[in-house]
Amino acid sequence: MGAYVYFTDEQKYRANNVELADFLQRRGEKLLPSGRDKRLASDHSITVRGNEWYDHSAESGGYAIDFVRKFYGCSYPEAVTLLLGGEQGESYRPASQKEPEPKKPFALPPIHTDMRRVYAYLVKTRHISREVVSFFAKKKLLYESCEKSKDGTKEYHNAVFVGLDENGVARHAHKRGIYTLGQAFKGNVDSCDPRHSFHWLGESDALYVFEAPVDMLSYITLHPQDWQRHSYVSLCGVGGQAMLWMLEQYPQLRQVSLCLDNDTAGHKASERLQQQLAEQEYPSQRLISQGKDWNDDLAEAAQQRQSGFEMRMA
DSSP: OOOOOOOOHHHHHHHHTBOHHHHHHHTTOOEEEETTEEEESSOTTEEEETTEEEETTTTEEEEHHHHHHHHHOOOHHHHHHHHTTGGGTOOOOBOOOSOOOOOOOOOOOOBOSOOHHHHIIIIIISOOOHHHHHHHHHTTSEEEEEEEOTTSSOEEEEEEEEEEOTTSOEEEEEEEEOOOSSSOOEEEOTTOOGGGOSEEOOSSSEEEEESSHHHHHHHHHHSOTTGGGSEEEEOSSSOSHHHHHHHHHOTTOOEEEEOOOSSHHHHHHHHHHHHHHHHTTOOEEEOOOSSSSHHHHHHHHHHHHHHHHHHHHO
């Protein structure tokens, strides 16, 4: 039996209050901005803020010690030792001990006077059908936002994908940056209800499930035949709440096609979602893009059409 490792309450307190973003970055993990949180690039379902973490796919979370135990496979003493810097004596930055900010009520971002930038981004840059973009814009499920910086000197424009509840009330909004230089911003608006993310309800029994709104619109562009008859949902991540809500709310939906990304995180999430569906006796299948996602496939198809056009014109 190994020696018992004793930690004082003060040591355990310091370990549990380590700033997780600082800890992860110093261990070589890449983090992505996600509203006020940071999202793990290696597993998009996990976000961190201060000394707290949350796994949106498993719908569980906690503080620094539990995070290290779960995601690095450590025992409790090993996790505390790692968070306290170990033998090297490094000390990770503690999370701010400020009082938590009160939760803001959900509100849609301010609407811009036109959608010129969103059309240019989605149609020209991402190759999504203009008719598909116009359809969702007319349904008020897609618009261009305009928000000013805190000092009022800059304007930020985003594509906003709106999610409605069963009564047609907006409960969710996903913002996607529309600038092509650098890494575009993307994230959900504060206080969204994850059950009501961006979706379309048709009349058939088919439901198609995607990670991101752009993937959903790309798939529809690739498969336009009678697309409005079917139902589609973007999880705006990899948590299954919106998929399960639609199945519960609309009993005509029986055939589920999981269309998540063709990467490690997408495969892992699809396996978990398929298990959830099987437990509720929903038949499901996986539809996998040729590239990383459906927009990659759409871009490849657009490039092939352009090459064919140039050859005909030569």
